[in-house]
Amino acid sequence: MTQSAQAISASMNFSGRKMDFGFDFRDLPHYWYDNDPVKTHVLNALSCLFLEGERIFIDSVRAHEHLISDPVLQEQVKNFIKQEAIHGNEHHLFSEYLDTLGYPATEIERQERRGRKIITKILPASHRLAITCAIEHFTAMFAHQLLTNPELLEGMDPRIRELWKWHAVEETEHKGVCFDVYQHCNLPYRRRIFYMLIITTTFLLRETQLLAVFLWRDKKLFKWSSLKSGFRFFWTKPGIFPLIWKEYIDYFRRDFHPWQHDNRELLEAWEAEHSNYKLV
Ligand SMILES: [Fe+2]
Numbered sequence: 547m548t549q550s551a552q553a554i555s556a557s558m559n560f561s562g563r564k565m566d567f568g569f570d571f572r573d574l575p576h577y578w579y580d581n582d583p584v585k586t587h588v589l590n591a592l593s594c595l596f597l598e599g600e601r602i603f604i605d606s607v608r609a610h611e612h613l614i615s616d617p618v619l620q621e622q623v624k625n626f627i628k629q630e631a632i633h634g635n636e637h638h639l640f641s642e643y644l645d646t647l648g649y650p651a652t653e654i655e656r657q658e659r660r661g662r663k664i665i666t667k668i669l670p671a672s673h674r675l676a677i678t679c680a681i682e683h684f685t686a687m688f689a690h691q692l693l694t695n696p697e698l699l700e701g702m703d704p705r706i707r708e709l710w711k712w713h714a715v716e717e718t719e720h721k722g723v724c725f726d727v728y729q730h731c732n733l734p735y736r737r738r739i740f741y742m743l744i745i746t747t748t749f750l751l752r753e754t755q756l757l758a759v760f761l762w763r764d765k766k767l768f769k770w771s772s773l774k775s776g777f778r779f780f781w782t783k784p785g786i787f788p789l790i791w792k793e794y795i796d797y798f799r800r801d802f803h804p805w806q807h808d809n810r811e812l813l814e815a816w817e818a819e820h821s822n823y824k825l826v
């Protein structure tokens with residue numbers, strides 16, 4: 547008998563790993579992703595959004611902790627918070643490195659912090675939880691691609707590839723947690739959908755804007771090669787948008803659950819490959 551998505555989610559047992567990657571960001575090539583400015587900066591820009599994004603997730607889940615009666619979910623929430631806090635710190639260290647190259651990475655983090663404070667002030671925690679569920683779905687979709695699509699990893703510096711893969715593994719492990727808290731608190735379906743539409747728009751606009759900032763700094767914003775590379779990355783090779791489209795649409799179903807897409811085998815594969823990873 548196949549397990550229900552809810553049963554899979556409840557069976558997920560994970561904790562935060564503070565990994566020792568054993569390398570210095572300064573050893574990375576400038577364009578560490580396929581020697582391609584656009585691909586590198588898509589991920590550099592994304593990395594700058596994690597610190598404050600993950601704080602929103604933590605705050606919104608924490609605000610619902612007292613409403614959770616299920617001890618399994620309580621434990622998962624604790625470990626979710628631990629994982630996201632570690633991720634945020636790793637991405638902040640990377641931002642500090644980007645600063646040394648002349649990119650405004652920690653300034654972007656400061657802007658995001660101001661945004662987070664405004665959101666926290668004007669939106670109730672249950673609305674912020676809906677935002678968290680939407681972004682967690684994005685991270686789960688990207689994580690799945692990163693862990694399964696060799697085309698996506700092609701040309702990525704192997705050291706930083708390990709860092710992204712670790713983050714992807716932990717995003718997969720906890721992909722059901724916020725959603726389960728949302729359901730557990732009986733929060734409305736329409737709110738979940740509304741914020742997915744808002745987040746889709748704002749996330750794409752912000753990511754595009756930051757990509758432009760990074761490329762502008764390198765004087766590569768208005769280059770034909772940049773446009774071509776961006777088009778290829780998002781639409782054809784590997785084609786991020788066509789790759790995640792179906793999974794994205796699934797989120798709009800009333801009976802959606804993140805573990806309907808069961809990819810636990812990727813976690814087992816990563817664990818097997820990293821059986822003796824070093825922790826800090
Ligand atoms: Fe994360």
Ligand SMILES: [Fe+2]
Pocket residue numbers: 630682685717720
């Ligand atoms: Fe996450």
